[in-house]
Amino acid sequence: MKKQLGFYVDAKLCIGCFTCAMACKNQYHQVNGVVWREVYPLKEEIYPHRERAFYSLACNHCEHPECLEVCPVNAYTKREKDGVVVHHQEKCIGCGNCIRSCPYGAPRYNPVEKRAEKCSMCWQRLDAGLDPACVKSCPTRALRIIDLATFDDPNAVQFPPGFPRMPGLNPSTRFRQPELPLIVRREDV
């Protein structure tokens, strides 16, 4: 398998602190209302506990990216060397087709530039041998970069509950699911 970088989201370790989202914002200074990484709380139907669990999500850098396929002006490319999906904003005409078509809501509309934009997995940092800003900032190491060509974790899942199942796109993000805390009751002791 060719090298394909992806995010590893460890929902067991994630504490929902939003540092990853803030680090992304600090790195790229997106305009108000535009975020490339979002921290989604899991709803009670998936994580039935008063404590919360989270998925930190950005672009999934899919094997078959819908954004790339539907873009009428070839504004998206997928890098041969690591599978990162890059949006070339200067080519974008702001038709919004990628925004409508990505099932994960990764591309966002920039109302100032009047063009789409999305997570680039900090490819410039990757090329310099650094981790993306979100990964570097995570205080619990709940967010990591993995290479699917060598990644082999039997506990990792591609489509956990709460994440749209799109096998045709083959998103590169992998998850470790959260676990409910062990509750010890007086009568159990």
Next chain:
Amino acid sequence: MIPSMELPLVGFTVLSQTAVGLTLVYALQGALQGADASGAGEASQRTKWLAAAGILALGLLVSLTHLGHPEGAPRAVTHLSTAWLSREALLFGLLAGLMAVTALLGAGRGLALLTALAGLAGLFVQGMVYSPPSFPAIANALPFAFFLLTAVILGAGTAVWFVAEGRRTLLRHILVGALSAGLLLFLVAPCVWLSGGTVMRMTAEAYLASPFYWAHIVFGLALPLAVVLGTRRIPSWLPVLLLAGALCGRIVFYLDTVHTAVNIGGLY
């Protein structure tokens, strides 16, 4: 993704489908009744086809207002290999040209049929543009069915302005059939979605709670059907009602079809 009425796209799709509907009606009328047969008060073939081309050109112009950078619109045809939007832009551009040629050269039966087939292909491509996997309720053949019905309803309705009174029986039959099919499809689709996954169900609930949805059902489909069946004719004001209904239906299509990203973190 923030839900929006997408008014430029509403305008473009409804106008382009009206134009395609007119070409379908003209081609069918030409094949069944002869293109040159025209009664008193009937517009010339050139006027009919130029009107259709004009409606499509207006639609294309409206579609430009949807773009963040309209000056880049010509580049929208550069990704024909996989992007349905590129194919849509190319096909509708060609269709506008074909309609103009048909109008200027005289609507021969072959040319009219070719234009109608290009229009049908345009509707299919348009249906593919609006059925991405991100909208589970319409990631299927429904957009094409919706668009085809809109085209036939608005085509047969608008053609009343260009066809003589004595030759409207065919239009009436087409309109009654399309309105009945439309009423059935637009009422049944949300009921089917109610039995689907979470996002499909959310779409159905949004449609059924929308005043635009019910305005489309009542003013765009049921009332026109009752008028045509009751009076056995197509009044000249009916196309306005049909158009208003179709615009409401298209607004609900863009505004209330729920995107998968809305429910991340919840069950699908």
